[in-house]
Amino acid sequence: MSNLCRGRYFDISPLEKIVHEWDLGSSMEHKMDCLNIDFQFLNMLLSLQSFTRRDCLDTTVEKVEALWDAAEFERINCIDDVKLVLDKMEEEIWETKIHIEAKYSFPIALISKIATLDPEFVKRFIDTVIMNITDLPKINRLYTWSRLKQIQEAVKELKLLRNFVYFISDRCTNPQSQYTFFSHVLVVAGHVAMISWFSINADMNFFFDPLKLDALFSDLQMRIQPIQPGIHEIYIDVLQALKSGSHPNIDVHAADYKAGFVETLVHHMEVLRPIIHKHEKGVAFKDQITMLNFLRDNLINLPREAVEDFDTGIINVGLLVYSVFKSVALGKSKRLVPVLDFSGDIQSIQALVYFLTRNSFCSNLPKIDGLGSIDIILDQLEEFLSCYSELTSSIRSQIQKIQQQLEHFQKQNDGFGSFGMQVITKAYEVDHVVVGYINKDIPEWCLFLWTRDIIEEITQLIEAGEIHGKEVSDSVLHNTTDVANADTSQLAQMTSMSEEMVGFQDVMYTLRGKLIRGSSKLDVISIVGMPGLGKTTIANKLFFDQLVVSHFDVRAQCCVSQVYTRKDLLLTILHSVKKDTVVSDKLPEDVLADKLRKLLMVQRYLILIDDVWETVAWDDLKPSFYDANNGSRIILTTRLGDVANDAKFFSDPHFLRLFTQEESWMLLKTKVFNTKSCPLVLEDVGQRIAKRCGGLPLSVVLVAGILETTEKETNCWEQVAINLGSHIQAKSEDIINLSYQALPFHLKPCFLYFGVFLEDEEIRVSKLTWLWIAEGLVRSHKEKPSEDIAEDHLKNLIGRNLVMVSKMSSDGKSKSCRIHDLLLDFCKKKAKVENFLQCIKGDNDMNPSSVSCQKHNISRRLCLDVQADNLAEWSSICSDVQSFHLMKGRQIGSSSVSYASHIFNSFKFLWVLDLEFTVIDSFPKELTCLRYVAVKVAEDSSLSFSDNLWNLETLIVKGLGGRVTLPDTLWKMVKLRHLHIYNRAVFNINNELQEMDGLTTLSSPWFSCAEDADRVFAEMPNLQKLRCEVLSCNSSSPSFNNLTKLEMLKFSWGRRALAPTLKLPPSLKTLTLSSGCISSLDEVATLPRLVVLKLLNISLTFDVWEVTDEQFPHLKFLKLQDLSFLEWNVSDDAFPCLERLVLTKLRHIEQIPSRFEDMMTLKSIEVRECKESLVESAKNIRETQVEERQNSDFKLFVHK
Structure with a gap:
């Protein structure tokens, strides 16, 4: 509970002391809560005595003060004393409340021509009343349900009145109008407080008449509505005074106050709706309410400096609204229609709203982005036109024109030079306004104006690009050359810092x-x-x-x-x-x-x-x-x-590799101390500083330059260690910027996108490329899959040494990658400057209420580093983002979000939702634009998706354990390409299935039998990568041979279940068989395109594995783990292309076949947990390969 005037009236600290010092028990705790409430409300009542007529207040004050003095809190020595005091006070309070209630009626304000009221006092009072009443339901057994509903309705009206107060604030130049308005507010707020207090336990006590309370609530509704004579006049007077001499509202929350007042106007217009509905222009009236709602919603999102432009228009609308109430009160209903002609103000507000809303949206658009985003937006425009047949012909025609313009641009974009990014921003605009219209956030008139202007602007851009494209490109190249010359000189200076070679x-x-x-x-x-x-x-x-x-x-x-x-x-x-x-x-x-x-x-x-x-x-x-x-x-x-x-x-x-920690420390010591030794007291902190340089010699040299001018004291060096990051970045950023500026346009956003990842994070190449595609950073191509194009982009960045490969797959492709910390910092900083990506770390200085975190300052792509349970607080400012990544779960392994569906349903513009390390309890239902989703779910979960995720291309779900049951709505995701469910996904095959011909990767479904698997796979004819498990293959194995495009298969089945015949397609390049039983490998051996084969934990029905000539014609990688055969024979012409051989836990095999000694293609053998005789044979092979075959690149790895 909050006390408006603590210490001025009744200081309730003695009661708080009792709670702190005594173990009261539930009954007395409830009694204490009620007493606290009573004194809170008495204090509020007493604070009104200076400006209301209340004859009974003096005797009430005397009575309560006597009660307070008689309590003798200081003499409480035992729990019985406490009970005695509380019982007595409770009885006296009841008598006092009955005494006040018996004579109570609506307060009458004292009218004074010279009095003034402090606006801050009025704000505090109404806030206190609202807060205290809102807190009442938290205490049990205070109200009946019907009484609680009455109080909630009263609080709702009070909040609307508070909006009015904050809008007026201290800007009114007429003291009398201001005083009259604030007095009205105070008596209304006080009245709400009093009847709320009277209602506490009233319906359970025969002393109170419930009918009288009902009458008081009914009277409140009349007293608070502007339909009452006198009330609308107060509102009109204060608004006219505000209009005639208003002062700008420089408060940081000015937009919120204006939006709140517009909300109050909308509410009061709704009160008029039944009356206006009788007249011919009711539709126009409805449009005006829609307009004000749109104004309210956008005021909150506008920059602070823009809101003041709306003041006059808002005041005029307010005057018109309350003038209508005045006409109704005077019985002039026939004059309502002309009175409600808002056209002038509404049109001016409409034009201003459109202008400022569009400017606000455009001010935060990215300065660099991928051309693939236009392809995505074109698809969405096509869907929009086909789904919304009710569009007016003019709007439909305008959107079709924009489609044609963007399609023309995509065909010709190579010649547009610097105009390309400007066209991308226009595409983003039309996407924003169309999705806003779909979700009823943007009215039709705004859609018309926005698309009309976009057409004209794209036309100008395309014409300028076609005429001047080459000149602009040359100009840009010359400007880049100048910058490069300046940077190159600095590079030469930095790279010549060290004369002595260390490391x-x-x-x-x-x-x-x-x-x-x-x-x-x-x-x-x-x-x-x-x-x-x-x-x-x-x-x-x-x-x-x-x-x-x-x-x-x-x-x-x-x-x-x-x-x-x-x-x-x-x-x-x-x-x-x-x-x-x-x-x-x-x-x-x-x-x-x-x-x-x-x-x-x-x-x-x-x-x-x-x-x-x-x-x-x-x-x-x-x-x-x-x-x-x-x-x-x-x-x-x-x-x-x-x-x-x-x-x-x-x-x-x-x-070139990175420096080791020892090399970093040696270089640091050499640069700082030259030939002198490092003091022992600095050794520890010095080595920590060297380690933080991340193995980059340039970083070490830059830090050494700082330490050279720093006192050789431990505390000074510790400070350097704390601030190390910023010192390194200050100079190395210019060097990294050289590499960035040299990137072609299409690779720059791909590189900056690494900013969404964490320091030292090992990034899965598949996830990275899928994200690039979903974000529109990769252009689609008819002749080549987007995934292949994305992998080419990554290879390019790796080739430029901006990205490092951290793991290779068995087929020689990059499996995971990482980026150096300095490059990551550059990506984050540059991405923020370019409005491409924003990373926010939630803390005391950066929170949803801070100015820098307002909606119009948030980039389209957002990485939020906050506790998952605080996510709801951020949702309102993040709801317009295109891409959302929650970082906290990735840092701590896992986190959880409650009411996820409710939180994310407002994110209508989302293309990417990355909650891969965050457990959610429900999935949002209205996010039709989603293209990439990664979430975590509880153990043994049954997923529930809406049937409108028709744009979704990638779905990643990680279960905490057990199985993940897939919903029937999955089959309606017509664009789904990648479905990854970890670890066991269960399809519901009892219902009718639909074809998913776009799906190319699937992992990891679980089937009870091969027949079930065949039924599902029959609907996925274009699968290229598959990982699955079948419990039983006794009768037959799944018909993988029907998947004619399958290139990678990881298949496991019951350890004791014998797969009679493996039905494999000739398209396979990578095959992993595990945890099953097999009678023959002949079909595997003859696969014409097989490059990688892994046989893991397989039971074989034969003891001798014979590999004959020309088997495994293109195999490059072979891994055998825990197989049951006893002897292995390989003919002279088998494995003609083998490069790597990995043998693990082959406990029965005595030696590696001699054929491997003669393989000129063999590059390495890896042996783990095998017989010593097999290890010796591997060593003999190495000797033959290196010494006799002169294969100096051959490597042998032996693990115990």
Whole structure:
């Protein structure tokens, strides 16, 4: 309970002291709660005595004060004393309440021409009344249900009146009008408080007349409605005073106050609806209510500086509304229609609402995004037109025109240059307004205006792009060149910070050997790595190494960078090669290239080409490097794997690793202390600082620069450790930005999207690419699946060393990846600047009520790091986002959200909902735009989805255990491509199934028999990847051969269940069989495209496995684990392409077949938990492969 005037009237702290010091028991606790309430309401009553006529108040005050003094709280010594005091006070309070109630009627305000009322006091009073009454239902046994409904209705009216108060606030310049209005508010609020107090336990006590209470509530309804004479006049007077001399409302919540007042106006207009409905223009009146509702909803979302423009219009509407009440009160019903002509104000408000709403929406659109989003929006527009036949012809025509424009743009976008992103934002606008219209958040008139303007703007953009596209692109390129030149100089400065080479000694040894030993043929030694890893430093150390210097006749170096000319590079190299001769820069570049070639023909040369960004730079220089078969070498550094691979002669590119922790610490000590030793007191914190640099030499060097100017004291270094992140980012960001700016347009949003992930998170490639597609970052293509295009984008980013592969799959593809912390920080920061993605960490400074978290400041893609149980508080400001990721669950493993359906139902614009690590209790039903969903559910859950998820393409559900039962509505997800249910998904096959021809990946359904599996798979003809389990295959195995496009299959069945014949399609490339029994592997052995085979925990009905010639013709990876056969024979021509062999728990096999000694394709053997004799045979194979077959790349891994 809140006390408005604690200490001024009745200080209830003695009662609180009793609660704190004595164990009261439930009965006395309830009595104490009731007494607290009584004194709270008495205090509110007494606070009104200065401006209401209340003759009985004086005697009431005296009576209660006497009661309070007689209580003698200080003399309470035992629980019986407490009971005695409470019983006596309860009795006296009842008598006091009966005394007041007997004479009580609606308060009459004292009218004073000189009095003033503090607006803040009025706000506090009405807030206190509302809060105290709202808290009453929390205490049991106070009201009957019917009485509670009356009180709730009274509080609702009081809240509407409070909206009016906050709108007026202290802005009214007429003191008398303000005083009259505030006095009215106070007496109404006081009256609500009093009758609520009277109602406590009243219906259970014969002293109170329930009919009188009913009369008081009925009287309240009349007194609070503006239909009463005098009340609407108060409202009109205060609004006219506000209009004539209003002051701007600079309160941070001004938009909320205005929206609240509009809500009050809408409510009062609804009171008029029965009367207006009798007249011909009732429809227009309904439209006006719709308009005000739209205004209310959008005021909350507008920027603070924009709301003041609505003041006059809102005041005018208020005056018109209350003038209608005045006309009704005067009996002038025939004049209602002209009085209600809002057209002028409504149209001006309408135009202003549209303008500011659109500006607000556009102000936070992303500055970079994927062209695939236009494809998604075009599909949604097509669905919209087909589903909403009631659209007016003009609106339908406008949307069809926008469709045509966007389709034209998608066909021609390569020539639009910088106009492309502007067209994407127009597509986002039309998507927003259409979805808003579908969900009744945007009225038809607004849809018409918005689409009309979009047509004109897209037309202008397309025309400008077609006419000036090349000029704009050239201009953009020139601007980028200028920036690149500036950044390149800083890069050169930073990478030359360290003169002494620390760390990478193994790398130096390896690369030095490649330079001065090996083939006599010309070779390129490429050093590839992410920015700041030390490529240039290593290359320079090699270039100046004494052994290297003495080995070559001539050396030269040049730095290519992003901006270069072939002529300048040739001149730079020539000046080094021919030091004694001046080379004229007037010569054509072809002449210079030929001159360099001739000079190099007769010498063993070493050329260092640093910082190559594209293959064309290498192609420009390559013809000048003559191979005289004398051991000449070229060192090339690049961030891009493609460049290194293109430049390769013989040696594979060397991909530079990160620093070890020891190397980081050694470099830090060297840079900070030079030849001196580090004080022992700084060793611990110093090593922690080195570790936090994340293995990036550039970070170590940057931090060392900070420590060099820091006092050599432990507390100072500890402070550096705390602030380390920001110090590193300050300089390394410019270097990383070079790589970002060099990305093509379509890869920039893909790279920035890594900002949704956590530090050091291992990211599944499948999840990443599915998210990219769902977000519209990957364009669809008729000739190539979107998933393949997305994987190509990832390969490109990996090749540019912006992303690192952390796990490879058995078929050699990237299975998971990660991004360096510095690059992740860059992605988050850059994404926020570009309005592409926003990460919010909820805390005391960043919460839903803070200004920075208002709806119009939230990006379309949001990563929210808050406790799951606080999610409801954030939902109102997040409801317009396109992509929502809850981070907290990913950090702590799992979290849960209650009432998830209720929380997320308002997220009407969602394309992506990522709650993969958050347990939900229900799924929202109205999110028709969803394309990607990942959630977690409780153990043994039965999923429930609505039947309107027709845009959903990816569904990931993780169960905490047991089975996940799939709903029938799943079959209505007509666009579903990826369905992953962990760990056991159960289909309801009793009902009619529908074809899901778009589904390409399915994991992990569970079936009781093969027949059930066949029935489900028959509806999924285009499956490409499948993981499933069948309990029993005794009669037959599932007919996988009917899945003609299946490329990957993971199939397990009952350990004791014998699969008579495996029915496998020839399209299979990857096959995993586990936990079953099988009689023959012949069908597996003859699969024509099989590349990966894993046999895990399989019982075989035969003892000898014979692999004959030409079996497994394309197999590259073979894993055998816990198999029951006793002998393994392999013919000479079997496994012609095998590269990797993994043997685990083969407890019966004595040795690996000798055939593996002669396999020229074999790269590695891995042995785990096998017989010693088998391990020895593996070692013999290694010896033969390495020494006799000269297969130096062969590796053997033996695990105990």
